[in-house]
Amino acid sequence: MEPLLDPMDASEEPIGPEYLLHLYITGATPNSTRAVRNIKDICEQHLKGRYELLIIDVYQQPELAQEKDLIGVPTLIKMRPGLVRRMVGDFSDRERVLKALGVVPPPLATDRFALE
Amino acid sequence: MQEYSSSVASSLPQLPKAPTGIEGLDEITEGGLPKGRPTLICGSAGCGKTLMGIEFLVRGIQDYNEPGVLMAFEETGDELAANVASLGFDLKDLQARKMLRVDHVHVDRSEIEETGEYDLEGLFIRLGHAIDSIGAKRVVLDTIEALFSGFPNQAVLRSEIRRLFRWLKDKGVTTVITAERGDGTLTRQGLEEYVSDCVILLDNRVIDQITTRRLRIVKYRGSTHGTNEYPYLISEDGIAVLPVTSLRLDHEVSDEVDSSGVPALDEMFGRRGFYHGSSVLITGTAGTAKTTLGAAFAQEVCKQGKRCLMFVFEESPQQLIRNMRSVGIDLQPLIEQGLLRIEASRPTVNGLERHLVTIHRLVREFKPSAVVIDPISNLISVGNINEVRSMLTRLIDYLKVNNITALFTALINTRYNQSEMTEEGVSSLVDTWISVRDLEGIGERNRGLSILKSRGMAHSNQVREFVVTERGVELLDVVVGPTGIVTGASRLTQQLQQHAQALAAQQETDRRDRELERRRRVLEANIANLRTEFESVEEELRQINTEEQNRQQTLSSGNERIAAANPPRYNAPSAGENNK
Numbered sequence: 001m002e003p004l005l006d007p008m009d010a011s012e013e014p015i016g017p018e019y020l021l022h023l024y025i026t027g028a029t030p031n032s033t034r035a036v037r038n039i040k041d042i043c044e045q046h047l048k049g050r051y052e053l054l055i056i057d058v059y060q061q062p063e064l065a066q067e068k069d070l071i072g073v074p075t076l077i078k079m080r081p082g083l084v085r086r087m088v089g090d091f092s093d094r095e096r097v098l099k100a101l102g103v104v105p106p107p108l109a110t111d112r113f114a115l116e
Numbered sequence: 117m118q119e120y121s122s123s124v125a126s127s128l129p130q131l132p133k134a135p136t137g138i139e140g141l142d143e144i145t146e147g148g149l150p151k152g153r154p155t156l157i158c159g160s161a162g163c164g165k166t167l168m169g170i171e172f173l174v175r176g177i178q179d180y181n182e183p184g185v186l187m188a189f190e191e192t193g194d195e196l197a198a199n200v201a202s203l204g205f206d207l208k209d210l211q212a213r214k215m216l217r218v219d220h221v222h223v224d225r226s227e228i229e230e231t232g233e234y235d236l237e238g239l240f241i242r243l244g245h246a247i248d249s250i251g252a253k254r255v256v257l258d259t260i261e262a263l264f265s266g267f268p269n270q271a272v273l274r275s276e277i278r279r280l281f282r283w284l285k286d287k288g289v290t291t292v293i294t295a296e297r298g299d300g301t302l303t304r305q306g307l308e309e310y311v312s313d314c315v316i317l318l319d320n321r322v323i324d325q326i327t328t329r330r331l332r333i334v335k336y337r338g339s340t341h342g343t344n345e346y347p348y349l350i351s352e353d354g355i356a357v358l359p360v361t362s363l364r365l366d367h368e369v370s371d372e373v374d375s376s377g378v379p380a381l382d383e384m385f386g387r388r389g390f391y392h393g394s395s396v397l398i399t400g401t402a403g404t405a406k407t408t409l410g411a412a413f414a415q416e417v418c419k420q421g422k423r424c425l426m427f428v429f430e431e432s433p434q435q436l437i438r439n440m441r442s443v444g445i446d447l448q449p450l451i452e453q454g455l456l457r458i459e460a461s462r463p464t465v466n467g468l469e470r471h472l473v474t475i476h477r478l479v480r481e482f483k484p485s486a487v488v489i490d491p492i493s494n495l496i497s498v499g500n501i502n503e504v505r506s507m508l509t510r511l512i513d514y515l516k517v518n519n520i521t522a523l524f525t526a527l528i529n530t531r532y533n534q535s536e537m538t539e540e541g542v543s544s545l546v547d548t549w550i551s552v553r554d555l556e557g558i559g560e561r562n563r564g565l566s567i568l569k570s571r572g573m574a575h576s577n578q579v580r581e582f583v584v585t586e587r588g589v590e591l592l593d594v595v596v597g598p599t600g601i602v603t604g605a606s607r608l609t610q611q612l613q614q615h616a617q618a619l620a621a622q623q624e625t626d627r628r629d630r631e632l633e634r635r636r637r638v639l640e641a642n643i644a645n646l647r648t649e650f651e652s653v654e655e656e657l658r659q660i661n662t663e664e665q666n667r668q669q670t671l672s673s674g675n676e677r678i679a680a681a682n683p684p685r686y687n688a689p690s691a692g693e694n695n696k
Binding site for chain 2: 029059073090097
């Protein structure tokens with residue numbers, strides 16, 4: 001995996017995209033598939049072109065579960081920018097996802113209505 | 117430890133069990149925890165839940181070659197390793213040998229944002245991976261309840277925990293789950309409803325400023341188990357559970373006899389001593405040589421080439437050795453030979469349970485033939501009468517089962533009327549009870565010894581006076597006075613009187629002998645006189661006879677001469693006739 005980057009450096013990092021997200025899922029379970037769909041949706045909508053999303057199947061690499069201290073699945077770890085944050089769930093609660101990602105969307109509410 | 121199962125139980129199929137290797141726990145669970153099933157250990161803070169879990173794993177690895185996984189939710193691997201290092205558990209080494217895996221699960225609510233539906237599959241994968249990578253047979257989940265603080269969605273958690281236990285069962289690993297005790301419930305989160313195969317409750321309570329830890333098996337599905345509360349200890353060797361009473365009362369008995377070390381005391385017993393493996397109690401008031409009797413016994417045991425273990429609660433070993441040397445009992449060489457071991461400690465240093473465990477441990481290490489405890493009455497300062505009694509019961513049982521002769525001394529303080537301590541306490545448990553006491557008479561104290569009971573052999577019913585001399589304890593001969601057995605100065609007086617009487621009798625006899633001799637002499641003198649008289653008469657008669665013969669001879673020779681001068685005539689009469 002990529003080394004955990006210091007948030008300060010990360011913000012200055014010119015090469016990588018602004019958002020680095022790791023999503024840990026467990027195969028094709030309903031929660032996992034839903035999570036993949038939701039997070040992709042959110043990212044495309046709010047972070048288009050500014051993010052890198054890595055999807056890892058823990059079933060394939062079980063040793064990662066201990067390494068990354070996974071408990072609940074699906075788990076999204078926001079590596080940057082800012083502090084490392086963890087999100088558990090299928091990302092159906094968009095408001096919380098965006099808040100955790102640090103995306104400040106003035107047009108968030110309208111977006112949601114527009115989507116629905 | 118022995119299996120509880122009798123012949124009936126062994127013939128029936130038994131629930132497979134995973135022995136914990138924890139001292140005493142296997143005994144009360146009758147073989148260990150349910151194999152391949154989860155067991156819940158609950159208790160309040162500081163009970164040793166985590167320790168019990170870790171010991172279960174470590175003993176499993178060391179004693180039963182069953183690798184284990186420790187999933188810790190509260191402490192990190194390093195912290196745990198440091199915590200149990202003092203108990204001799206080297207977690208790092210076990211991990212390096214691929215016998216143990218420690219996985220610290222960090223749960224922090226502030227770091228976790230719930231954004232929708234999820235499950236705990238991550239935990240399953242971690243655990244599954246850990247189990248599979250080392251082929252673990254045992255799993256400990258240390259305070260899985262910590263999850264409740266990290267994940268607010270209780271519905272998910274509960275169904276996932278239920279699924280986890282089901283999954284662990286299916287994997288066939290023996291699992292121990294620890295949980296904090298709740299208010300009015302066994303666990304805070306009601307985990308007991310998920311783990312229903314075996315629940316062990318640990319309790320830590322303080323009574324009279326003394327902490328006692330107790331363990332109880334609340335339930336054990338599919339197996340019988342000890343149902344009482346059992347004290348347990350966290351000692352330097354880990355956890356030790358002490359069944360309150362021995363589960364069996366069918367120990368082997370010996371027909372051998374151990375000498376008490378005091379020959380005259382042996383004489384008071386029908387078989388010249390105590391049965392080997394029996395328990396002997398010596399009670400007495402202060403200063404009645406209880407310790408000396410104990411030391412004499414210890415010395416005798418060692419002289420037979422057997423080992424003896426002494427626990428002294430009042431003196432240091434050096435003091436005991438010095439004091440005993442003054443009465444001719446030299447313990448030092450016996451210690452140097454490795455036959456005797458003296459363990460001294462103040463009773464108040466430890467709780468009763470710890471004393472018991474210490475005794476157990478030393479007995480196991482030293483394998484003595486006899487144990488002397490001096491005195492048991494001091495233990496009362498550490499516990500109440502019931503606790504002391506239960507501890508002594510266990511101790512006596514333990515020693516009996518191991519066929520070790522036990523000698524206890526106990527101080528009876530008649531002034532405070534505490535004699536019931538022994539009477540209700542242990543006297544019914546011991547096989548032989550010797551009482552030593554002060555026989556206080558007119559202006560003096562003497563020591564008296566008597567046998568109150570001796571199971572299985574005849575014994576003297578006399579109160580024997582004894583003295584402690586430079587050569588050890590000596591029982592004095594029984595002196596019966598006009599009012600019974602007398603002791604001390606009275607005994608001396610009595611002995612003097614008897615001596616005087618004997619002397620007088622002797623003189624009388626001598627006098628009679630002399631009288632007889634005198635008479636014999638007189639008679640003998642008479643006999644001699646008579647004999648002299650007789651001899652003189654005899655001599656006289658013989659003289660007369662000889663003279664007569666001479667005369668006759670002279671006469672006859674004279675006649676012959678006459679006849680020769682005159683030729684004889686025919687029909688002349690013989691010379692004799694002529695003489696007449």
